[in-house]
Amino acid sequence: xxxxxxxxxxxxxxxxxxxxxxxxxxxxxxxxxxxxxxxxxxxxxxxxxxxxxxxxxxxxxxxxxxxxxxxxxxxxxxxxxxxxxxxxxxxxxxxxxxxxxxxxxxxxxxxxxxxxxxxxxxxxxxxxxxxxxxxxxxxxxxxxxxxxxxxxxxxxxxxxxxxxxxxxxxxxxxxxxxxxxxxxxxxxxxxxxxxxxxxxxxxxxxxxxxxxxxxxxxxxxxxxxxxxxxxxxxxxxxxxxxxxxxxxxxxxxxxxxxxxxxxxxxxxxxxxxxxxx
Ligand SMILES: Nc1ncnc2c1ncn2[C@@H]1O[C@H](COP(=O)(O)OP(=O)(O)O)[C@@H](O)[C@H]1O
Ligand SMILES: [Mg+2]
Numbered sequence: 001x002x003x004x005x006x007x008x009x010x011x012x013x014x015x016x017x018x019x020x021x022x023x024x025x026x027x028x029x030x031x032x033x034x035x036x037x038x039x040x041x042x043x044x045x046x047x048x049x050x051x052x053x054x055x056x057x058x059x060x061x062x063x064x065x066x067x068x069x070x071x072x073x074x075x076x077x078x079x080x081x082x083x084x085x086x087x088x089x090x091x092x093x094x095x096x097x098x099x100x101x102x103x104x105x106x107x108x109x110x111x112x113x114x115x116x117x118x119x120x121x122x123x124x125x126x127x128x129x130x131x132x133x134x135x136x137x138x139x140x141x142x143x144x145x146x147x148x149x150x151x152x153x154x155x156x157x158x159x160x161x162x163x164x165x166x167x168x169x170x171x172x173x174x175x176x177x178x179x180x181x182x183x184x185x186x187x188x189x190x191x192x193x194x195x196x197x198x199x200x201x202x203x204x205x206x207x208x209x210x211x212x213x214x215x216x217x218x219x220x221x222x223x224x225x226x227x228x229x230x231x232x233x234x235x236x237x238x239x240x241x242x243x244x245x246x247x248x249x250x251x252x253x254x255x256x257x258x259x260x261x262x263x264x265x266x267x268x269x270x271x272x273x274x275x276x277x
Pocket of ligand 2: 178
């Protein structure tokens, strides 16, 4: 399989008053046109891994890697202008809550049009047509109407779909979805994931799907990376999750409530200091 992304020994750290916070501590993986899940509890470095690939790390941070390669482009050597040109066009990122990614004072349609015209020289009518087509692709039933609405006028699920439309309209090759449905209720979550899944398959994108929900990730991805304290502690095919070996992964599996099972109280993960070494 041709590699879309190669990450080797990625490290991200933040100098703080109390010393260096090492958010990512030597992460390596590669990705083809497949769905890769990254799981781990809050603070394990999932988002910082995604942001480093996207080129959205805070300026105060230090990033190093032996390799950070996207389609043959060395991302560490790319200039800020080159990275800006790639963001949205070739690599896109969907965040947890559309509230922070959609502009509240611009209609949804105009935001999608602008996202497209930032990367392609096309006329207004053509951009509008593509935006409407994209709104339909994320299964918004009434694209013409939603096109003219402001973000606060739509539900969370609709806002999240509008954001997916905005992120995918320019046709990126790699999509990083960082907890894209955590802010939604369960039924809407599954709908949005279904849409994302179909778009990834139809458009032949690579997907990095970040979540703290091991079960969700394993049902949705081909391969899963488990992170703990800034490192990858286990990597396995999603279908083999039940055979996970690392005690942290096993702990995550055991902590998940099973539908129909009566387990009170839920077991609490017993963290071992050596996992973080
Ligand atoms: N700007 C920052 N300054 C200092 N530490 C940060 C900053 N951003 C993130 N971190 C730290 O990096 C670690 C990993 O964060 P993150 O990648 O967001 O975790 P996750 O997405 O897995 O919840 C956390 O311990 C967090 O506190
Ligand atoms: Mg995060």
